[in-house]
Amino acid sequence: MRGGKFIANVLPPVLVLIVVTAAAEGIIRALAVPMFLLPRPSTVLQYMAQHPADLLASLGTTAQAALIGFFASAVIGMILAISLSASSVTRRAFYPYAVFFQTVPIVAIAPLLMIWCGPGLAAVAVSALVVSIFPVIANTLAGLLSTDPALEDLFRLHGAGRWARLWKLKLPSATPHIVTGLRIAAGLAVIGTVVGEFLVGLMGSGEGLGVRIVSAKKLGRTDELFAAVLIASLLGLAMFAAVNLAGRLLLRHWHASEQD
Amino acid sequence: MTSQAAATIDRSVSVRLLDLRRTFDGGVEALAGITLDVAPGQFAAILGPSGCGKSTLLRLVAGLDRPTCGTVELHPPLDRRRFAYVFQDAHLLPWRNVLRNVALPLELAGIAQRQRQAAAVDALEQVGLAEVLRRYPAQLSGGMKMRVSLARALVTRPKLLLLDEPFAALDEITRQKLDQQLRDLWLAHRMTVLFVTHSTAEATFLADRAVVLSRRPARVVADLPIDLPQRRDALLRASPQFAAATKTIYQALERGGA
Numbered sequence: 001m002r003g004g005k006f007i008a009n010v011l012p013p014v015l016v017l018i019v020v021t022a023a024a025e026g027i028i029r030a031l032a033v034p035m036f037l038l039p040r041p042s043t044v045l046q047y048m049a050q051h052p053a054d055l056l057a058s059l060g061t062t063a064q065a066a067l068i069g070f071f072a073s074a075v076i077g078m079i080l081a082i083s084l085s086a087s088s089v090t091r092r093a094f095y096p097y098a099v100f101f102q103t104v105p106i107v108a109i110a111p112l113l114m115i116w117c118g119p120g121l122a123a124v125a126v127s128a129l130v131v132s133i134f135p136v137i138a139n140t141l142a143g144l145l146s147t148d149p150a151l152e153d154l155f156r157l158h159g160a161g162r163w164a165r166l167w168k169l170k171l172p173s174a175t176p177h178i179v180t181g182l183r184i185a186a187g188l189a190v191i192g193t194v195v196g197e198f199l200v201g202l203m204g205s206g207e208g209l210g211v212r213i214v215s216a217k218k219l220g221r222t223d224e225l226f227a228a229v230l231i232a233s234l235l236g237l238a239m240f241a242a243v244n245l246a247g248r249l250l251l252r253h254w255h256a257s258e259q260d
Numbered sequence: 261m262t263s264q265a266a267a268t269i270d271r272s273v274s275v276r277l278l279d280l281r282r283t284f285d286g287g288v289e290a291l292a293g294i295t296l297d298v299a300p301g302q303f304a305a306i307l308g309p310s311g312c313g314k315s316t317l318l319r320l321v322a323g324l325d326r327p328t329c330g331t332v333e334l335h336p337p338l339d340r341r342r343f344a345y346v347f348q349d350a351h352l353l354p355w356r357n358v359l360r361n362v363a364l365p366l367e368l369a370g371i372a373q374r375q376r377q378a379a380a381v382d383a384l385e386q387v388g389l390a391e392v393l394r395r396y397p398a399q400l401s402g403g404m405k406m407r408v409s410l411a412r413a414l415v416t417r418p419k420l421l422l423l424d425e426p427f428a429a430l431d432e433i434t435r436q437k438l439d440q441q442l443r444d445l446w447l448a449h450r451m452t453v454l455f456v457t458h459s460t461a462e463a464t465f466l467a468d469r470a471v472v473l474s475r476r477p478a479r480v481v482a483d484l485p486i487d488l489p490q491r492r493d494a495l496l497r498a499s500p501q502f503a504a505a506t507k508t509i510y511q512a513l514e515r516g517g518a
Contacts, residue, residue: 150351153324157345158368158416168368172355253396254354 039223044230047223054207059231061208062193065121066235069128070189074182076129077136082166084137085144095141102134106192110199119200124208127196132188139181143174176254179247186243190236209235272300272452273338273419275321280330282316290316292477293330298469300335301450303443305463307513308473314456317478318345318422321454338420344413346423350405352397352412358384359393362411369416376415383411386445403434407441414445421446421453427462436494439465443492460509464502465492470509474516482512 021041028040035043048055080098084091106127113130117123147170155165171178197210209228216224275298282291290313298304308314319325321332322345344365352361359380360367366376384390387407397405406427413421423442427435443466446453457463463470464486472482486505488496496502 148351150347150349151353153319153322154345154347154351154365155368157322157324157343158365160368164368168364169353172353175355251355253357253398255398 036220036222039226043223044226048227055227055231058207058209058212063235065124066128066189066193068125069192070132070186073129073133073136073185077133078140081137081140081144084141098137101130104130106131106195110196114200123200124193124196128189128192131192132185135184136181139177140174143177144170147173175250182243183240186239187236190232194232272450274298274300274335275452276333278331280320281328282320283328289477292479294480296471298452300452302469303446303453303467304469304471305467306454306456306471307458307463308478309475310458312473312476313478314473315424318424318454318456322422342416342419344416344418344421346409346413346426348425348428350409352405352408354397357394357396358408361408362415365416379415383415386414387411387441402430406430406438419451421451423455425456442466460506463509464506472512472516481516484508
């Protein structure tokens with residue numbers, strides 16, 4: 001039953017992947033598209049098979065920055081949301097500045113990050129943080145503000161203080177919202193990292209995937225470029241899936257449908 | 261038996277409402293001077309048209325809202341933790357299993373884990389749910405959730421039990437079963453009960469007194485004793501006395517503009 005369900009879920013997208021890849025291979029061969037414009041999927045796979053160590057090292061560098069940025073935005077974002085939820089006055093005063101994180105052009109402030117943090121891991125992780133923190137703040141805040149009023153009454157009736165209400169009622173009630181925020185943040189953290197590496201990494205830090213993309217572009221090595229893009233996408237996907245799994249575990253008792 | 265009953269009555273509390281008024285910020289007048297005395301250990305049903313301010317009244321008694329003027333007096337003055345409040349829906353915490361949901365009021369009061377678990381098991385036994393301790397709310401039927409909610413109210417051994425249309429969302433059969441259970445629990449504990457409902461039959465079956473409110477702004481239209489046997493069962497619902505009592509309440513509701 002479980003295995004059957006797994007196959008039913010996984011088989012269709014895998015088939016699509018195989019068909020699309022094969023079609024791309026065929027079309028690029030048939031039209032004889034030059035490699036500097038668009039490499040064939042087989043060339044990209046070949047590159048990956050020939051340089052596994054380099055690519056893995058880049059993946060490690062990027063994953064490290066993305067994970068640090070993601071966890072930092074999870075923790076800091078939740079703390080900020082809790083502070084914002086404390087009163088409507090603080091919310092009105094500070095929320096517009098939280099929106100700043102969503103609208104700030106990371107490309108424009110990356111040089112500034114480099115000045116503040118030095119060209120390296122710290123600047124890249126901060127770039128991931130800046131790009132990914134807003135959905136954590138916005139969703140956590142929405143969750144904290146949508147607590148069931150009857151339950152708030154119940155807690156007040158039984159003499160629960162501020163902290164008991166936060167830990168035993170508001171934060172647990174907000175869990176579905178928080179998971180949604182973290183799911184979005186996971187993907188954004190990888191994007192923030194790669195963009196950060198474009199701008200910061202050039203100045204001579206470790207060879208992250210973003211650095212590899214920029215240098216491959218300069219050398220016209222589209223096979224390397226595609227390989228790096230593919231791996232970065234897989235990293236984003238893996239982080240998204242990990243958050244998804246954690247969310248399912250946390251929320252497994254909430255809905256009858258998620259049982260079993 | 262008599263002395264035991266006296267002892268339990270001694271544990272409960274009288275409620276005196278004096279010219280209680282509540283006007284909301286928007287100028288909506290919910291209560292227009294409610295004066296009411298509920299004796300210790302009495303089971304009083306409060307009826308009225310929907311939206312008439314019954315819930316407001318209950319919230320004022322619970323101290324969850326402040327009256328615009330008038331007073332709520334409890335004798336003897338009661339620690340708020342000895343109140344219990346049951347809402348229209350079960351309002352359980354979906355991330356806690358049944359046992360931990362029921363133990364919640366004691367947890368908030370700072371009672372040690374061992375004691376509060378024992379009390380929660382006891383309360384669940386009283387509502388006939390001892391076998392589902394480890395289940396989660398999502399796995400329970402509507403009626404079971406409501407019984408868990410009732411157990412959560414009983415766990416503090418309340419002296420004053422406030423119920424706000426607790427079974428309104430349930431089907432008729434489940435509702436009658438729960439009415440029976442609540443009546444039996446009250447006979448065993450004799451806490452003071454204020455039970456808000458808009459069902460005349462439910463009020464007749466459960467209560468010893470029916471307080472009928474008018475349309476908003478609410479005032480007391482009628483205060484009717486319900487003279488039926490202490491111990492009540494399903495057969496009583498078919499009796500002429502039951503029908504007569506229900507009719508009297510219904511007529512009072514009509515007068516109040518329901």
